[in-house]
Amino acid sequence: MKSKFKHIIYGGDYNPNQWPEEIWEEDMKLFDKARINSATINVFSWAKIQPSEEQYDFEELDRIIEMLEKNHKDIVLATSTGAMPAWMVRKYPETARTDFEGRHHKFGQRHNACPNSLVYQKYAGMLAKKLAERYGHLDSVVCWHINNEYGGECFCENCEKAFRVWLRERYGTLEALNEAWNTEFWGHTIYDWEEIVLPNALSEGLEWCSGTAFAGISIDYARFNSDSMLANFKMERDAIRSVDKETPVTTNLMGTFKQLDYFKWAKEMDIVSWDNYPAYDTPVSLTAMQHDLMRGLKQQPFMLMEQTPSQQNWQPYNSLKKPGQMRAQSYQAVAHGADTVQFFQLRRSVGGCEKFHGAVISHAGTHKTRVFGEVAQLGKELESLGDKTLGTDSPADVGILFDWENYWALEFTSGPNKDLKYVEQIHRHYRYFYENNIPVDMIPRDADFSKYKLIIAPVLYMVHKGVKEALETYVEKGGVLVTGFMSGIVGESDNVYLGGYPGPLKDMAGIWAEEIDALAPEQTNMIRFKDGTEYTCSMLCDIIHLEGAESIADYSSDFYAGTPAVTKNCYGKGKVYYIGTQLEESALDKLLENIAREAAVESLVTEQTPLEVTVRKSGEDTYYFLMNFSREEAVVPRMFGGMKNLLTGKAVAEQEIMKPYDVMIIG
Numbered sequence: 001m002k003s004k005f006k007h008i009i010y011g012g013d014y015n016p017n018q019w020p021e022e023i024w025e026e027d028m029k030l031f032d033k034a035r036i037n038s039a040t041i042n043v044f045s046w047a048k049i050q051p052s053e054e055q056y057d058f059e060e061l062d063r064i065i066e067m068l069e070k071n072h073k074d075i076v077l078a079t080s081t082g083a084m085p086a087w088m089v090r091k092y093p094e095t096a097r098t099d100f101e102g103r104h105h106k107f108g109q110r111h112n113a114c115p116n117s118l119v120y121q122k123y124a125g126m127l128a129k130k131l132a133e134r135y136g137h138l139d140s141v142v143c144w145h146i147n148n149e150y151g152g153e154c155f156c157e158n159c160e161k162a163f164r165v166w167l168r169e170r171y172g173t174l175e176a177l178n179e180a181w182n183t184e185f186w187g188h189t190i191y192d193w194e195e196i197v198l199p200n201a202l203s204e205g206l207e208w209c210s211g212t213a214f215a216g217i218s219i220d221y222a223r224f225n226s227d228s229m230l231a232n233f234k235m236e237r238d239a240i241r242s243v244d245k246e247t248p249v250t251t252n253l254m255g256t257f258k259q260l261d262y263f264k265w266a267k268e269m270d271i272v273s274w275d276n277y278p279a280y281d282t283p284v285s286l287t288a289m290q291h292d293l294m295r296g297l298k299q300q301p302f303m304l305m306e307q308t309p310s311q312q313n314w315q316p317y318n319s320l321k322k323p324g325q326m327r328a329q330s331y332q333a334v335a336h337g338a339d340t341v342q343f344f345q346l347r348r349s350v351g352g353c354e355k356f357h358g359a360v361i362s363h364a365g366t367h368k369t370r371v372f373g374e375v376a377q378l379g380k381e382l383e384s385l386g387d388k389t390l391g392t393d394s395p396a397d398v399g400i401l402f403d404w405e406n407y408w409a410l411e412f413t414s415g416p417n418k419d420l421k422y423v424e425q426i427h428r429h430y431r432y433f434y435e436n437n438i439p440v441d442m443i444p445r446d447a448d449f450s451k452y453k454l455i456i457a458p459v460l461y462m463v464h465k466g467v468k469e470a471l472e473t474y475v476e477k478g479g480v481l482v483t484g485f486m487s488g489i490v491g492e493s494d495n496v497y498l499g500g501y502p503g504p505l506k507d508m509a510g511i512w513a514e515e516i517d518a519l520a521p522e523q524t525n526m527i528r529f530k531d532g533t534e535y536t537c538s539m540l541c542d543i544i545h546l547e548g549a550e551s552i553a554d555y556s557s558d559f560y561a562g563t564p565a566v567t568k569n570c571y572g573k574g575k576v577y578y579i580g581t582q583l584e585e586s587a588l589d590k591l592l593e594n595i596a597r598e599a600a601v602e603s604l605v606t607e608q609t610p611l612e613v614t615v616r617k618s619g620e621d622t623y624y625f626l627m628n629f630s631r632e633e634a635v636v637p638r639m640f641g642g643m644k645n646l647l648t649g650k651a652v653a654e655q656e657i658m659k660p661y662d663v664m665i666i667g
């Protein structure tokens with residue numbers, strides 16, 4: 001597809017309003033030195049541009065924009081609504097949130113407006129419109145950035161009222177609502193809409209029960225909360241659109257962030273953008289998975305809106321990025337579909353809780369730093385790469401299902417095992433494909449499954465209407481599906497599908513499970529494949545009966561020794577694999593290797609390599625990205641010998657060595 005941008009946007013959050021003007025000119029010089037071609041501005045300037053309820057003052061913002069234009073910088077223009085001005089919270093306390101404990105908040109912090117406050121909505125919408133009227137026509141404004149990192153929850157009375165309205169729309173009658181929430185349990189029957197309260201610590205919230213006594217209510221609250229914030233986003237977007245019909249609109253997302261249903265959000269966004277903050281110990285494969293997820297939201301290239309050039313401040317241990325690491329991480333984003341490389345932030349602030357957050361320009365204020373040097377080197381490279389990779393596709397034969405409602409539901413369950421975490425389970429499967437350089441799409445439950453040779457649906461606990469049928473059709477026509485424990489358990493309201501697990505997936509899987517054993521961290525079981533090899537398993541063990549499927553591994557200990565742990569069923573022209581327990585890594589590798597072979601899914605490189613390899617394509621053009629995230633030197637696979645490395649302009653030598661954090665783009 002055609003990219004939204006003319007070149008790779010290279011820049012990031014820039015807050016000149018925090019600095020005296022002498023510094024601005026200096027900034028412009030330094031940006032040029034680093035080949036920074038854009039700035040994201042006005043992210044937290046509401047108090048500056050609207051100093052009181054009646055007064056707007058765009059004078060400083062005008063000057064900032066003029067200066068950036070004069071210096072030929074693209075502008076990502078934020079609407080500033082992520083942090084409320086003090087006057088607003090003072091005059092309208094209902095704009096602040098009430099937390100899970102029921103405490104109503106005062107002015108302070110950010111990202112904390114009640115999404116159902118009409119006052120907040122009114123002023124946020126007005127501000128967005130005024131900004132669009134004043135700046136929307138400018139060529140320099142290449143993207144709108146609404147709010148900032150939407151998230152959190154509010155349990156105030158306005159939200160409670162809005163929740164009732166939302167529920168009426170969803171259920172129509174109290175009878176339907178009571179049935180959905182299974183309120184006969186503990187006699188919580190609702191007889192009047194006004195009896196409904198938000199599920200927080202003062203009501204259904206329970207610490208010992210994964211947060212809730214009624215998961216059905218809490219899942220509906222999560223849907224409602226995500227929708228409420230999305231309504232805020234849409235309101236600002238529409239305010240901008242009423243004036244500026246063209247400039248793409250985004251808001252910065254946060255990867256696998258739990259609270260917002262990003263697949264639903266992405267439908268309302270012109271382009272997805274996200275903030276990538278791996279910790280020193282985040283597996284590289286998890287970052288890759290999040291990039292793929294962000295690309296998957298729209299199946300389109302995305303923006304890397306934020307990353308730190310060097311260091312964070314909000315993690316427990318904020319290690320420096322090693323020489324070369326930031327560059328490699330930036331290319332990793334591009335390798336997975338990013339069309340921009342942006343930082344938080346361009347100049348490090350003097351005060352506030354982010355003064356230790358890394359920036360392109362450090363407290364030393366000079367270009368003579370390691371970090372600046374690395375940013376400048378990358379800037380030069382991206383500039384010479386030009387628009388080659390922009391808008392290119394990332395083809396994949398494997399789809400891994402990711403579903404926010406399922407994420408919420410799975411983690412609201414009380415039992416069987418508190419350690420079961422959604423993202424971790426998805427990542428366990430993703431890791432195999434990552435390590436073997438097999439491209440993956442992260443897909444929603446309503447994806448076009450027919451595009452994939454192999455679909456992996458781990459812990460598909462909540463099976464929505466239509467998903468069973470879509471998966472059955474996919475498999476009948478020859479698709480290969482992998483699912484497993486804690487799948488097919490409940491419907492959309494968190495009530496169990498009766499008749500044995502995995503409920504609606506039973507027919508396809510050719511099995512039914514009777515009980516689920518939970519293993520404590522210090523406990524394991526064993527499984528034995530037909531070739532006699534044994535591996536450990538943990539977390540959960542389904543006790544399975546075959547109904548047409550064959551067992552490909554049995555448990556080898558405990559009272560269910562000899563019963564099936566992993567099964568395979570032929571269904572129509574396809575196959576369904578069911579993994580009834582959490583396999584140790586090498587067992588999952590072995591299994592997925594066989595399944596991938598059977599599904600005719602191929603790695604991008606035939607040789608074994610510690611390098612990460614991805615591909616972006618468009619028409620005749622193919623770009624391979626090679627990155628060395630290992631600690632050792634690695635040899636470039638033979639297939640690339642003689643091909644051109646776009647970053648050096650030279651041909652790749654046979655057996656060329658890549659040092660840790662080295663990158664090649666071959667095309």
Ligand code: GLA
Pocket residue numbers: 148149252275277306312313314344354357
């Ligand atoms: C987030 C925010 C930024 C900044 C960075 C710091 O991504 O969007 O405003 O606070 O974190 O890492």
Ligand code: ZN
Pocket residue numbers: 097098114115116117154155156157158159160
């Ligand atoms: Zn509220």
